[in-house]
Amino acid sequence: MSNSTPQIPVIDVHIIVRTPEGKILLSQRGGPYGYGQWHAPSGKLDPGETLTAAAARELWEEAGLRVAPDALTHVHTVLHHQGDGAPDRIGFFYDTTRWEGEPENREPEKCLDLRWFGTDDLPEDLIPYPAAGLHGALHHPGGVTHHNWPTS
Numbered sequence: 001m002s003n004s005t006p007q008i009p010v011i012d013v014h015i016i017v018r019t020p021e022g023k024i025l026l027s028q029r030g031g032p033y034g035y036g037q038w039h040a041p042s043g044k045l046d047p048g049e050t051l052t053a054a055a056a057r058e059l060w061e062e063a064g065l066r067v068a069p070d071a072l073t074h075v076h077t078v079l080h081h082q083g084d085g086a087p088d089r090i091g092f093f094y095d096t097t098r099w100e101g102e103p104e105n106r107e108p109e110k111c112l113d114l115r116w117f118g119t120d121d122l123p124e125d126l127i128p129y130p131a132a133g134l135h136g137a138l139h140h141p142g143g144v145t146h147h148n149w150p151t152s
Contacts, residue, residue, distance in 0.1 A: 007087040011045040013055040014133055016075065016095045017065060017103075023116040024134075025103055027062060029127065030112040038123045039130035040093075055094045063114055064104040071098040076137040080129045081148040093133040 017025040017040075026038045043058035045051065052069035059065050078091040103114045117123065119138055126134065132147040 009088045009090050011051075012042055012089055012091040013045060013051055013058060014040045014042040014091055014093045014130055015055050015059045015067075015072070016040050016093060016134065016137055017059070017063070017067075017099060018095065018097045019116065020097065023118055024122070025063065025065075026115060026117055026123070026126075027105075027111050028113040028115070029110070030108070031110045034127040036112065037125045037127045038117075039127045040134060042091075042130060051092050052094065055092075059099070060106075062107055062111065064106050065099045065101045067096050067099040072096050075141045076133050076143060076145065078129065078133040078136065078145045078147050079149055080132070081146075081150055083148065089129070091129065091133050093137045095137060 025041065027041055028038050029035055041059050041062040043054065045054045050069065052072045055072050056067050056069050059067055072094040073096070074092060075095045076093040080089040080091060082089060105111050105114050129147055132145045136143055136145045
């Protein structure tokens with residue numbers, strides 16, 4: 001029996017912003033984790049914050065887009081095992097087609113680029129954990145993906 005205290009998982013929100021034509025907004029990482037790779041706008045839940053409020057806040061902070069929390073639809077969940085002693089993560093993926101503003105890179109120290117992609121033309125160099133949720137949302141909406149989850 002282990003004497004170590006279990007770590008509390010990190011709660012993430014990911015926002016899949018879609019145009020009427022079905023294009024998805026992705027951001028290219030400029031920070032150390034996943035440098036040069038793509039993912040949907042995302043971030044961590046703050047204490048006392050609801051999931052949809054966190055998603056709306058992150059979308060504004062990263063991409064300058066305003067979305068009402070009730071315009072976000074939960075489309076997929078990912079249980080991600082980071083490994084290397086890092087806490088596991090639970091990612092909630094939200095979809096929206098209703099937002100205000102034009103995308104702008106509001107975090108240039110963390111983001112190299114913001115770009116629209118067709119669902120059939122996603123970049124190959126997606127960060128694996130967010131990619132699991134994006135593909136899950138597109139192909140298995142409402143489901144749960146266990147990413148890198150250890151088997152017993």
